[in-house]
Each structure stands twice: as C-alpha cells, then as structure tokens.
Amino acid sequence: MTWGEREPERVEERIRIEPDGTVVALSGKIEFGQGIRTAFAQLVADELDVPIEKVRVVLGDTDHVPHDMGTFGSRSVAQEAPLLRRAAAYARELRARGKPIEGAIPTDVRLRPDAERRYVGKPMPRLEARDIVTGKARFVADVRVPGMAYGAIVRSPVRNAPVRRVDDTTARAMPGVVAIVREGGLVGVVAEREDQARAAADAVEVEWGEAPPPNEQRWDVPIRDDKGVDEAITAAPTRLEAEYILPPISNAPIGPSAAVADVRADGAMIYAGTQRPFGLREAIAEALGFDEERVRILPQMPSGTYGRNSSGDAPYEAAILSKHARRPVLLQWTRVEEFAFAPTRPAAYLKVAAGLDANGRISAWRYDEHTNVHTGGGFDPRWGAEASGRNAEPHYRLPKARVTLHVEPTPLRTASFRSLAAAENVFAIESFIDELAHAARQDPLAFRLAHVEDPRLRRVTEHVAKSAGWGRAPGERRGLGIAATIYHGTYIAEVAEMHVAQNGRARLVKVWAAVDPGATLNPDGVRNQTEGGIQQSASWTLFEEIHHRDGRIANSGWDTYPIATFRDAPESIEVDVIGDPTKPSTGVGEPGAVCISAAMGNGIFAATGVRVRQLPMTPERVRG
Amino acid sequence: MRTTLRVNGVDREIDVPRRTTLLTALRDDLGLTATRYGCGAAQCGACYVLVNGRAVASCLLPVEQASGVEITTVEGLARDGDLSPLQQAFVEEDAMQCGYCTSGMLISATALLHADPRPTDAAIRDALAPNLCRCGVYTRAIRAIKRAAEAEAGGSVQATERSRT
Ligand code: FES
Ligand code: FES
Numbered sequence: 001m002t003w004g005e006r007e008p009e010r011v012e013e014r015i016r017i018e019p020d021g022t023v024v025a026l027s028g029k030i031e032f033g034q035g036i037r038t039a040f041a042q043l044v045a046d047e048l049d050v051p052i053e054k055v056r057v058v059l060g061d062t063d064h065v066p067h068d069m070g071t072f073g074s075r076s077v078a079q080e081a082p083l084l085r086r087a088a089a090y091a092r093e094l095r096a097r098g099k100p101i102e103g104a105i106p107t108d109v110r111l112r113p114d115a116e117r118r119y120v121g122k123p124m125p126r127l128e129a130r131d132i133v134t135g136k137a138r139f140v141a142d143v144r145v146p147g148m149a150y151g152a153i154v155r156s157p158v159r160n161a162p163v164r165r166v167d168d169t170t171a172r173a174m175p176g177v178v179a180i181v182r183e184g185g186l187v188g189v190v191a192e193r194e195d196q197a198r199a200a201a202d203a204v205e206v207e208w209g210e211a212p213p214p215n216e217q218r219w220d221v222p223i224r225d226d227k228g229v230d231e232a233i234t235a236a237p238t239r240l241e242a243e244y245i246l247p248p249i250s251n252a253p254i255g256p257s258a259a260v261a262d263v264r265a266d267g268a269m270i271y272a273g274t275q276r277p278f279g280l281r282e283a284i285a286e287a288l289g290f291d292e293e294r295v296r297i298l299p300q301m302p303s304g305t306y307g308r309n310s311s312g313d314a315p316y317e318a319a320i321l322s323k324h325a326r327r328p329v330l331l332q333w334t335r336v337e338e339f340a341f342a343p344t345r346p347a348a349y350l351k352v353a354a355g356l357d358a359n360g361r362i363s364a365w366r367y368d369e370h371t372n373v374h375t376g377g378g379f380d381p382r383w384g385a386e387a388s389g390r391n392a393e394p395h396y397r398l399p400k401a402r403v404t405l406h407v408e409p410t411p412l413r414t415a416s417f418r419s420l421a422a423a424e425n426v427f428a429i430e431s432f433i434d435e436l437a438h439a440a441r442q443d444p445l446a447f448r449l450a451h452v453e454d455p456r457l458r459r460v461t462e463h464v465a466k467s468a469g470w471g472r473a474p475g476e477r478r479g480l481g482i483a484a485t486i487y488h489g490t491y492i493a494e495v496a497e498m499h500v501a502q503n504g505r506a507r508l509v510k511v512w513a514a515v516d517p518g519a520t521l522n523p524d525g526v527r528n529q530t531e532g533g534i535q536q537s538a539s540w541t542l543f544e545e546i547h548h549r550d551g552r553i554a555n556s557g558w559d560t561y562p563i564a565t566f567r568d569a570p571e572s573i574e575v576d577v578i579g580d581p582t583k584p585s586t587g588v589g590e591p592g593a594v595c596i597s598a599a600m601g602n603g604i605f606a607a608t609g610v611r612v613r614q615l616p617m618t619p620e621r622v623r624g
Numbered sequence: 625m626r627t628t629l630r631v632n633g634v635d636r637e638i639d640v641p642r643r644t645t646l647l648t649a650l651r652d653d654l655g656l657t658a659t660r661y662g663c664g665a666a667q668c669g670a671c672y673v674l675v676n677g678r679a680v681a682s683c684l685l686p687v688e689q690a691s692g693v694e695i696t697t698v699e700g701l702a703r704d705g706d707l708s709p710l711q712q713a714f715v716e717e718d719a720m721q722c723g724y725c726t727s728g729m730l731i732s733a734t735a736l737l738h739a740d741p742r743p744t745d746a747a748i749r750d751a752l753a754p755n756l757c758r759c760g761v762y763t764r765a766i767r768a769i770k771r772a773a774e775a776e777a778g779g780s781v782q783a784t785e786r787s788r789t
C-alpha cells in the first residue's frame with residue numbers, strides 16, 4: 001500500500017521556532033475531537049524540551065503545512081506522530097548547534113529516551129477544552145468574515161438531476177437578496193441574512209430533468225479462498241449458517257455541514273471542516289478554474305462527522321455561491337438537508353456458514369459480505385478489500401476459509417463512516433462465533449480463546465473478561481456478551497451487560513473494554529475515544545436506520561432518525577488501556593465502535609435466549 | 625424591527641426582521657457564536673440558552689418574545705475569566721470530543737444545578753435528555769456534572785482533592 005508513503009521529510013516543513021521561542025509544529029492532519037492537537041503538542045514539547053504552552057500546532061492550513069493525503073481512520077496519530085517526533089528531535093539538534101532549523105531530516109536522528117519525556121503518556125486536558133467551554137472555540141459556521149453574506153441551495157428532488165429551467169422572478173425581488181446563482185446543476189441564493197436566503201431559495205422555481213441512472217457496476221473480491229471449503233462444511237459433524245442484516249445509517253453530525261468561501265478574481269479562501277485539505281484544494285481549484293496555489297484551505301473545528309467530512313459538498317457549494325455573488329458567503333446546511341442529502345453508510349447483508357469438528361473446533365468457514373462501496377470516493381479495486389471488506393476475515397484459527405466481498409450498488413451515495421465496513425463484519429462474525437460456541441456447548445469466552453493464536457488478542461480478551469467478572473450471573477433478564485477484534489493493529493475486547501425489559505426494550509447497562517493500541521501517547525485520550533466509539537455504536541445498534549425509496553431519504557430530523565440520548569447512556573463504560581509499550585502506536589478513534597454491536601447481541605442472547613441478527617435491535621426483534 | 629436584548633447582563637440593541645429567532649440574533653447580529661445551530665426544531669439542544677435561569681431552545685424563540693428577559697449564553701458563564709464549577713468540571717473530566725454540543729450541555733446543566741444542587745443520576749439524565757451528543761460523551765458529562773455539584777457543595781474539600789490529582 002502506498003497511501004502513507006512520502007518524500008524524505010524536511011525539518012522546516014514541520015517545525016519552526018519563532019523569535020520569542022514559540023515552537024510551531026505543522027501537520028496536514030486534522031483535529032476533529034480525537035485529540036491529535038494535544039497529542040502532537042505533547043510529543044513536540046518533549047522532544048524539544050519546552051513547556052507545552054510554548055507549542056503551537058498548526059493543522060491543515062494548505063498554505064503552511066506539508067502536503068498530506070488526509071486524516072482517515074484512526075491512523076492519523078499512528079502515522080504522523082513518528083514523523084513529527086523525528087522532525088522535533090532534529091530541530092533540537094540544530095538548535096543546540098546554533099544552526100538554522102532547516103534541511104532534510106537524517107534517518108539516524110537521536111530521539112529523547114522515554115524516561116526523559118514529561119508529557120507523552122500523561123493524561124492532560126485537551127488544549128481546546130477551555131475554548132470550548134467558554135464559547136471561544138470557532139467552528140466552521142462560526143467564522144465571520146467582513147462583508148460576509150449567507151447562502152442557501154435550491155435542492156433537486158434527487159441528486160445530480162439536471163436543471164431544465166429556472167424562474168427566479170419572485171425570488172429576485174425579495175428582501176436582502178444579493179444574487180441568484182446558477183452554475184451547472186447548482187441553483188442557490190445569496191442574501192444579506194440567512195433567513196432571507198432561505199426564503200428566496202424557497203421562492204425560486206426550478207424544473208429538474210431526469211437524473212442519470214446510478215452506477216450499477218458490481219465486483220466480487222476474494223479476500224481468502226482456500227480449496228475445499230464447501231466440502232469441508234458439508235462433511236463437518238456440526239454445521240451452522242446465519243444471515244446478518246444492517247440498514248444504511250447516517251453519520252448524523254450534531255452540526256450540519258457548513259463552509260465559508262471567499263472567492264476573489266485572483267484567488268480563494270475556503271474555511272471548511274475537511275479531513276482532506278489538499279484534496280479539497282484540488283477540487284475547489286478545478287471547480288473555480290484556478291491554479292491550486294491560489295486556493296487556500298483553512299480547516300476549522302468541525303462538528304464531529306466520523307468520516308463524512310471527507311466529502312466536500314458544502315465547501316464546493318459555498319465557493320460557487322461566493323464566486324457569483326462576489327462576496328464571502330457562509331453556507332450552513334439545515335438539519336433536513338443534512339439527513340436528506342448527505343451520503344450514508346450502506347446497508348450490509350452478511351451470510352456466514354461454518355463447520356465444527358468432533359472436538360467443537362471450527363474446521364471450515366465461509367463468509368459472503370454483500371454491501372456497497374464503503375468510501376466516499378467510489379470503488380477502487382486496489383483498496384476494495386481493505387475498505388469495503390474491512391475486518392471481513394476473522395482473527396481466529398480457521399483451517400479452511402473462503403471470504404468474499406460482493407460490492408453491490410445501492411441507490412444511496414456512500415459516506416465514509418467510522419471503521420468503514422468493520423463494524424458490520426465484526427457484528428456478524430462475533431455474533432456467529434457466539435452462536436458456534438453455543439452450538440458446541442462451550443462458554444463463548446472459552447470458545448474464543450480456544451481459537452485465538454495472537455497473544456495480544458488473547459491478552460485483551462482475558463483482561464476484559466476478568467474486569468467484567470465473566471461467568472457471573474448479572475441478574476433477572478440480564479446477560480453478559482463478549483466480542484473482540486483487531487482493528488488496524490489495535491487490539492480490543494468488550495463486554496456488554498444487557499438488560500431486556502418484558503416489552504423487548506434492550507438497554508445497555510454497563511460496558512467494559514480492554515484496548516491495546518501499542519505505545520500510548522495519552523491514555524485518557526484513548527479512553528475518551530473508545531468510550532465515544534462504544535456509545536455511538538451502541539446507538540447504531542439499538543436505534544438507527546435510514547429509510548429511503550427511489551433514492552430519496554425519508555428521515556428529516558432527530559424525530560425520524562432517533563439516536564441515543566443521555567437516558568440511554570450506560571451506567572458506566574470502563575476502558576482499560578493496556579497498550580504494549582514495545583509496539584508502535586496504532587489508532588484509537590474507531591476500534592471502540594467495532595465490537596460493541598456483537599457484544600450487545602450476545603448479551604441479549606445470554607439474557608433471553610433470543611438471537612438478534614438484524615439491526616437496529618428494536619423491541620420487536622428482541623422479543624423474537 | 626429595533627429591539628433590545630439583555631444578554632449576559634448587558635443591554636444590546638439590534639435591528640432585525642420580524643420573527644428572527646433568538647439564535648440568529650445571537651449568532652449573526654451579536655456575534656455570540658457559542659450558541660449553535662443543530663436542527664432549528666427544538667430537537668437537539670445545541671442552541672440552548674438560559675432565559676431567566678431556565679434552559680430553552682433559542683432556535684424557536686422569536687426575538688419579539690426575548691426582550692425583557694434575562695438571557696445567558698455560554699459566553700456569560702465564566703466570571704472575570706474564572707470558569708464556573710461546571711465549566712471547570714467539563715475540562716477536568718474531558719467531557720467533550722468535538723465540542724459542538726458542549727455549549728448546550730453546559731446551559732442545561734447550569735439550569736439543573738440551579739434548581740437542584742445535588743441531582744441524582746436520573747435527574748441529570750432527564751434534565752440533559754434534550755442535549756444530543758453524537759460523539760458519545762454522555763457518561764463523562766454525567767461525571768462532570770456530579771463533580772461540579774460536589775465542588776459547589778463543599779468547595780474547599782474539593783479544592784484540596786483537586787490539587788492532589
Ligand atoms: S438547534 Fe435548537 S434545539 Fe436544535
Ligand atoms: S462532543 Fe461532539 S457532538 Fe458532543
């Protein structure tokens with residue numbers, strides 16, 4: 001894989017020391033609540049031996065930071081941290097020798113030993129925390145530029161419908177209207193006030209043409225393909241088959257998409273919540289017909305979007321509006337737009353079969369994953385299995401296995417969403433492992449351990465079982481469920497204590513997690529991310545479903561797309577961070593979300609004997 | 625329409641079209657952007673402000689109904705640069721991720737602690753139920769609110785504990 005590869009690094013692209021001693025650390029990665037600004041500041045402060053208050057971390061400003069492919073998955077810290085650390089170490093060497101901070105970073109640069117590091121590995125409040133609680137923090141939609149006007153888009157009933165005719169006679173005469181914009185398939189209004197822009201947008205009459213048919217291409221991608229799998233399953237003394245179904249779900253950020261664009265004759269500034277500032281720069285430059293150097297992307301704090309921000313709809317729309325209105329424009333999507341026009345995580349249908357030998361061990365395994373592409377950019381056969389088939393292959397000892405990804409288009413546009421396909425695959429795999437354990441009349445924990453080869457996976461699994469008091473009976477209509485996985489090098493195991501009411505309402509009572517993300521920069525940051533992943537994924541599991549017909553999404557607000565609230569939060573989420581310090585750091589933004597659905601389903605089974613194979617786990621499904 | 629809003633203890637004059645919401649007036653006319661848009665339909669809590677001490681959705685409140693009342697936004701919670709016990713507790717518990725929902729939570733929690741200085745878990749969950757958080761910081765926020773309640777009840781005990789940790 002060549003995604004993360006780079007040219008040899010130069011120190012001045014990463015570290016600058018200002019005359020007053022402030023250390024500026026530059027990175028193309030983006031902060032969106034996962035705490036990387038703090039983690040990077042800790043790293044750089046330690047390596048240069050300065051107080052952390054003296055470090056300023058600049059993230060993603062395309063005029064200043066080195067080129068970067070984007071902040072995907074939870075590998076941003078994992079891949080970026082060593083680069084920044086080496087740059088800071090070299091800057092320290094140069095500073096000691098009284099040399100200017102410039103030049104290629106030598107491969108043998110000396111890093112400070114861990115024992116001398118003050119910040120890394122110590123819990124500390126995030127650097128933005130104070131600004132957030134005092135209201136000083138600026139999110140994208142909080143940007144205010146002199147002369148700024150407000151935009152609104154006239155939406156077509158389905159995406160990509162061509163514009164046949166626009167009648168803006170009424171809209172033009174409405175109060176505050178600055179410009180009615182039409183370019184390609186985009187129709188919008190710019191006005192002095194947001195309400196005025198929306199009112200005028202409602203008054204623009206557009207005749208839309210027929211949208212081009214969606215791409216119907218299909219791919220079958222073999223992930224593992226041993227010989228004789230079907231025969232081995234047929235010959236096994238015990239055989240089991242199951243199907244698991246997940247609906248499309250929405251990233252559903254609390255703050256809908258927004259962007260501010262200031263497009264002038266000779267260049268453009270775009271304030272956006274993006275995970276790919278350089279990718280966005282390229283797209284905006286192309287849309288505006290500018291050289292890339294004339295476009296500056298200034299990433300702002302976004303509302304968490306968990307992958308959705310890699311698509312640049314709002315910045316593009318704001319740029320086109322600004323270009324025609326010749327004013328800086330703030331475009332804030334409404335909640336309705338955010339549900340109806342944002343891309344979604346595609347539905348998945350997972351079919352699994354396995355055979356058990358006479359000793360109750362898995363002898364053969366067959367797995368078919370049917371789903372659409374899982375990344376915003378469309379299907380790329382090179383990353384097909386890595387993205388859309390993520391975690392489709394179990395981490396257990398399987399003498400024979402066939403694992404196949406079937407990419408099947410759906411009428412809805414795909415968003416990248418936390419852990420891509422891993423949460424779906426692990427739901428199916430870890431539920432099915434539980435089913436196999438019961439078929440083999442074995443304890444689900446013991447059954448898992450009997451199939452685990454990797455010592456780190458064994459360690460987190462045993463650890464979480466111990467913290468949760470595995471084996472105890474948690475009470476009337478309550479049950480414990482366990483699940484574990486390896487996600488991008490991070491080892492994680494979770495136990496869910498479930499309670500099921502008589503009416504079938506399932507509640508997540510308590511959660512225990514053990515996570516090993518290798519060497520750990522900031523343990524409390526790992527805990528916070530893991531807890532968040534668990535809480536969010538518990539919400540997917542119990543409540544969430546996008547309803548659609550003919551490519552149109554019917555959910556329009558939090559009433560039709562309910563998510564977990566304070567009332568649904570578990571009593572506690574205990575996360576033990578047991579990172580192996582001798583192993584490289586791996587990401588922690590996503591793993592928490594990956595195994596909780598299966599742990600919950602397994603807990604419901606333990607509580608009631610009902611196996612829920614379809615999400616969300618509504619009372620009807622839980623009643624069985 | 626000219627009107628005066630009393631925000632964070634100061635009278636502020638604005639000139640806005642009729643039916644402008646308090647949310648819009650705060651953000652676009654007064655530059656107080658900590659009160660955030662999330663849904664415009666009183667379904668998410670991102671836009672909550674204190675009106676005479678009660679937490680209300682500013683996205684549905686027309687300015688016509690907001691004059692003559694005492695409005696407090698998150699910008700008005702700290703006194704002379706000192707964080708309120710709640711703000712302090714949210715920082716210490718790191719009860720936030722992206723932070724988009726945090727303003728609304730702080731407002732609801734401020735109103736709660738005012739009405740009920742030692743709330744139970746259940747009371748916290750009920751009072752904060754309108755405040756949605758997609759990043760999933762609920763359990764931490766509950767911890768932070770309890771911590772703030774304790775700090776306000778036994779200020780000095782809490783202070784020594786804090787200096788130890
Ligand atoms: S914006 Fe007012 S409650 Fe959501
Ligand atoms: S912290 Fe991101 S929505 Fe609550």
